[in-house]
Amino acid sequence: AQTVTQSQPEMSVQEAETVTLSCTYDTSESDYYLFWYKQPPSRQMILVIRQEAYKQQNATENRFSVNFQKAAKSFSLKISDSQLGDAAMYFCAYRSAYNNDMRFGAGTRLTVKP
Amino acid sequence: DTEVTQTPKHLVMGMTNKKSLKCEQHMGHRAMYWYKQKAKKPPELMFVYSYEKLSINESVPSRFSPECPNSSLLNLHLHALQPEDSALYLCASSQGPGIETQYFGPGTRLLVL
Numbered sequence: 001a002q003t004v005t006q007s008q009p010e011m012s013v014q015e016a017e018t019v020t021l022s023c024t025y026d027t028s029e030s031d032y033y034l035f036w037y038k039q040p041p042s043r044q045m046i047l048v049i050r051q052e053a054y055k056q057q058n059a060t061e062n063r064f065s066v067n068f069q070k071a072a073k074s075f076s077l078k079i080s081d082s083q084l085g086d087a088a089m090y091f092c093a094y095r096s097a098y099n100n101d102m103r104f105g106a107g108t109r110l111t112v113k114p
Numbered sequence: 115d116t117e118v119t120q121t122p123k124h125l126v127m128g129m130t131n132k133k134s135l136k137c138e139q140h141m142g143h144r145a146m147y148w149y150k151q152k153a154k155k156p157p158e159l160m161f162v163y164s165y166e167k168l169s170i171n172e173s174v175p176s177r178f179s180p181e182c183p184n185s186s187l188l189n190l191h192l193h194a195l196q197p198e199d200s201a202l203y204l205c206a207s208s209q210g211p212g213i214e215t216q217y218f219g220p221g222t223r224l225l226v227l
Contacts, residue, residue, distance in 0.1 A: 033215075035215065037218075042220070043151075043202055043220070043221050043223075044218065044219075044220045044221065045157070045204060045206075045218035046218075047215060047216075047217065050215055091156055091157075095216075099170075100145060100147070100162040100164060100169060100170055100208075101159065101170065102159065102216060104156035104157055105156060106155070106156055107154075107155075107156055
């Protein structure tokens with residue numbers, strides 16, 4: 001079974017600085033999708049960024065970018081120019097390309113200091 | 115438009131009550147999902163409907179009964195719940211099975227007394 005590991009329960013960053021959240025996963029599948037979701041205190045899960053495993057190029061969405069290392073099974077999220085509104089729980093998620101199963105990591109709580 | 119709506123936002127029920135959670139999307143998505151999320155934990159998949167047919171049931175107790183009346187609507191019927199079933203229940207949808215991003219609703223916060 002696929003597993004997703006987020007080794008940082010909590011992270012803190014100063015406003016306007018850059019922070020990187022780590023995620024590793026374990027799978028024997030060759031085709032899959034990786035996601036970062038953000039969950040603010042309102043509890044709504046918001047998609048931040050997605051990466052297809054077959055793409056070598058790292059995904060980027062404005063201030064958010066990933067470092068996808070397929071061989072190392074690593075998928076980190078970099079947030080540049082951190083803003084107060086970035087404070088939330090961040091979940092890394094793995095989704096098989098062969099079924100509807102999606103697995104989440106335990107989450108990293110990000111605090112942004114003014 | 116990537117909106118998934120859920121009603122009610124909050125629900126308090128006794129262990130003998132019967133209630134239903136509702137989820138709706140109008141994005142033409144053909145796969146819909148129910149997740150359960152306990153405090154400070156990640157979401158756990160409960161059910162998946164693909165083209166209005168139940169495709170995954172993650173060994174959820176029978177006191178939870180899903181229903182997909184049509185491609186836009188997903189219900190979760192609750193009966194004889196236990197206090198440990200108190201959680202945030204999230205609905206999500208995706209364009210199709212297997213390949214597309216899941217978009218989440220705001221959730222229903224359930225308290226079982």
